Each structure stands twice: as C-alpha cells, then as structure tokens.
Amino acid sequence: MPYLLVLDDPARPGDVVLQEADDAGQPGARHIVGVDDLPAAVARHERERPRWVWDDTARRYPPLLTAGVRVERCHDLRLCHAILRRSTLTAGSALAQAGPGPWDQPRTEQPLAVAGSLFDELPDPATTPGPDPAAELRAQLDAVAGAAAPGRLRLLLAAESTGALIAAEMQHDGMPWSAPTHDALLTQLLGPRPTGGARPARLEELAVQVRDALGQPHVHLDSPPELLRGLRAAGIDVGSTRTWELREHDHPAIGPLLAYKKLARLLSANGWAWMDAWVRDGRFHPDYVPGGVVTGRWATSGGGALQLPAAVRGAVRADPGWRLVVADAAQLEPRVLAAMSGDGAMAAAARHTDLYEGVVDAGIVATRKDAKYAMLGAIYGATTGASAVLMPRLTTAYPRAVALVEQAARAGERGEQVSTWLGRSSPVPGEAWQARRRAAATEGGGSEDAAVARRQGRDWGRFTRNFVVQGTAAEWALCWMASLRRRLRDIPGRPHLVFFLHDEVMVHSPGAVADEVAQAVRDAALEAGRLLFGDTPVEFALQVAVVDSYDQAK
C-alpha cells in the first residue's frame, strides 16, 4: 500500500475517506473515518509508512499536528501539480495538455475548518463535482512515468512535499522567541515602548534634529515626496530619498536622517506591534509558503520570517537546557553551479571551505571580494561595474560553468523556458512580452520599440540565467532539510527544525544532543549532494554553530 489518499466523502460531508492505492495510483481498500476520528486513524495507518496523498498540506496537516499526529511522507497534489504542469520534462503529458482546472488554484487561505462552521454557504460537495484526488494522482504518476528524467522529477516531488510537511511543522512548533529580550533590544535602540500612538523617544529626538538641520520644523519624514522636497529646499541635491544616495552628501541633516530611517524601519517592520501579532507563548509562528517563489524557493505570507533583520536576532533564544543548532551552506549557489555544469576547475575551488578563497588561491582574481563579485555577476547577469569587468577572467577559468548560465540567459532572451537540475521549469513570458518581441522582429532593429524589446529580452535572460541556479540551490536545500528531518527522528529528546531561510536551517535541540544534531546537519548536506548530483566532486561546505541565541551564530 504505497499511497494512502485522504479524500472528503462526497456522500457524507464531514467524513473522510482513506483510499489505498498502488504504485500506479490504482485504488484499493477504502476506510471511512469521521472527522473527529481522523487523527487517530492517521496515526494508526502511519505505522505502515504510507505516502499520504492529499490536496493541500497547508490545509490537511495543521489539524493533525494540533492533535499531536505527525506523518513521515506525503504527496502534495497541488504543489506537485504546479511543477508538472509547467515542467518541460512533462510537456507532452495529458496533465500538462489539459486546460486549467481546479488543481491550478492557489493555496487555500485557511486550514480546514471544523465541520459545520463558517462555510455552510459554500457549494455542497455532494452536488458540485469537485476535483478528484485519485484521478489527479494517477495523472501525475502517468506524467512522471512518461517523462524524460522520471527519477529527477520523483525526487523533486518528494522534496517539495516533504518541504510542505516541514513548513506546517515549523509553523506549528514555532521559533523560540524571547519577548522580554526583544522588548529590551527595542527599548535600548528606540526608547521605552510608547503608549497610545506616540513615537518612541529616540525617533522623536532624531526627527527634531533632522528638521532643525533642514530648517524646516514641520517636514514629515515618513513621506518620501515631502522629505525629498525638504531636502532639496535645504540645498541637498538628491533625486530620491534612498539611503545610498543620501550617504553621498555631506550635510548636518544626513547623519540623523539615516539613523531615523534605520530605526523607523525597525519599529514598523519588527517593533512592538510585530511582536504582539506574531509572538505568543515564547514562539514566533510565521506562515511559510512552500513553492511560493517561481524558482522553488519558499515565501512567507505573514510575519516576514524571510527577512528577520540582524538587529532582532538576539531575541531568538533557546529554551533553558536547550541549544540552537544554526547551519548555513557556504556559497551554495556557486557550488550548485559547479556541480550542475560539471566544471572541474570550479569544483576544485569548491574544495576550499570558502569557495571565493578557492578562486583567489587558483590565481583567477586578486581578492576574495573580486571573486565574490565576479561569481555573483555570473549568476545574476551583471552588465556593468566591477563585476562585469571581472567576467572574462571567470569565463576563461570556468568555461563550463559560465557556459551553462550563458545558455540559460540566451534561451530566456528567445522566450524559451529553462529548467532546474530536477526539472522545475521557468514560466513562459507573458503575451505582452511575446507581442513586443514579434513586433520588433518585423519592423527591424532601429525603432524605439525594438530597443524596448531588446531590453525586455535581456531582462528575461537575466531572470532565466538566475532561475537555473537559484532553483537548483532551492532543490538542494529542500533535500538537505528533508534528510535532516529524517535524521532528527532518531535522536532522543525531540530536536526539531524551527527555521529555514533559503540556504540556512535552525534546529532547537536539547543541549545534551546538540553535537549529535550538528553532525546530522553535516551528514544531511552530504546526502543532499549525492541525491542531486550522484558522485560529484563538488563539496557543499557548511558553517555550523551551536549557540544559545541566533545573534551568536556567524
């Protein structure tokens, strides 16, 4: 019984059908379960280690977690559908060729409501034909079986689905967050928490200094247009109120203004209001959105977990007797590029714990900074500045790696799709993009429209160039995290993942097993490299720290 589908029972709303299915998705035994008995039934079947198949992990899994039930494996039909619909590897499948359907809808907003609550006005599932998960599973398995590289797609779908489980588990468990420490940090930087709508004391002081220096007692610093007029009226010749532009001017208002902007940002993004909204019972519960970015990276839809500023990381504190194991992959994207392209010279540089130092040691560029700029320029598609100047050296030293990203860029400029290592493909450019390109091609190259078309072509080329690397790095990271999750289950004391950020993970671990967790993190990185790239010579170096609070890492 490889698959166990979780279906709403059309005959009895509120009941759930657990439908067994074989490798090809062909149905077997059915078990009908009342919604209240579902967690116990899932726990019972979990002993047989099925792959749970359901429409949407974000909807099905949270109630199970609340009931204390966890599952090892799942197949998230909605996430996998999105991958298979777009992948060029499955373009010939029935699934890809059908018109848009219910499985193309975005994630549902809320976890599954309890029966008989708010949603009585929704269409009755007994009378409206809903999406059929069993049929969808078969269509997905067919599409994979008929694909050019089924093994890669299977790994991608498993990693994506495990990511969805992890996202739900991390949201459920939360990240250990000390509200008192956070409050102390804010108080130190901004002054005590004001009551009512007042501005914190430090911010008010700075605002007064800025207005005095500008000679404008009433200018409103939070309005960019008004501030811009104020700056220009004071003789500061800026075109915008951007920090980097302000820094180029020497005027008594600039210092306090930069300080004001920094603190105002902290207050609005991660101040007391944020703490009230997102931290409860000593845990930060962000809303992760697996697959929320076209490249396969995760997004968040609340709490801003993907942009926790350095200034508040001290508030992330392990519970007494616990530690935080914080690990990030060093220069992940260049390493991924080296592995994808099979570039032996770049793989040699990657044997250095710091890949950029490896590039310097090989005599390609003079300094670590140059190596970093050149490498990021290759991956992002730099066209100007120091990065573009360094590109020829990189092309000579690492021809296969550079050729891979250049090919991705050229394909994008032609409007073609590109794909990650495991087979996630980029979107097709929009109709307006195509139309501009066709128009420019027919009217010749000299017109203004043709220039616009060329520029949009290069823009899309930069996107596809980055897509193949960023997307493959996201796949490596998902495999890393999935492998780590499995290893954590074998370590006593329930160490658990509490944070994930593109190339970084955090585990909340009992102090006694923290070193064991750190080793599991390293072993998982090795396994991720093997899962994706087989016996590649590229090493995926990690920085691992066992700390009491997040600001102590790095």
Add this chain to the structure above:
DNA sequence: CACATTGGCGCC
C-alpha cells in the same frame, strides 16, 4: 470606503 501601486529597505 477599500483596494492597488509605489518607494524604500530588510533578507537570501
């Protein structure tokens, strides 16, 4: 009034 867009900036 609600909603969408923009400027600016945080993260990788």
Add this chain to the structure above:
DNA sequence: AGGGCGCCAATGTG
C-alpha cells in the same frame, strides 16, 4: 552591480 522575495507607510485609483 545583478537575480529572487515580503512588508510597511504613503499615495493613487475606483
């Protein structure tokens, strides 16, 4: 520099 995001306040639009 250059790719990918989300969030806030202010501002623009229906």
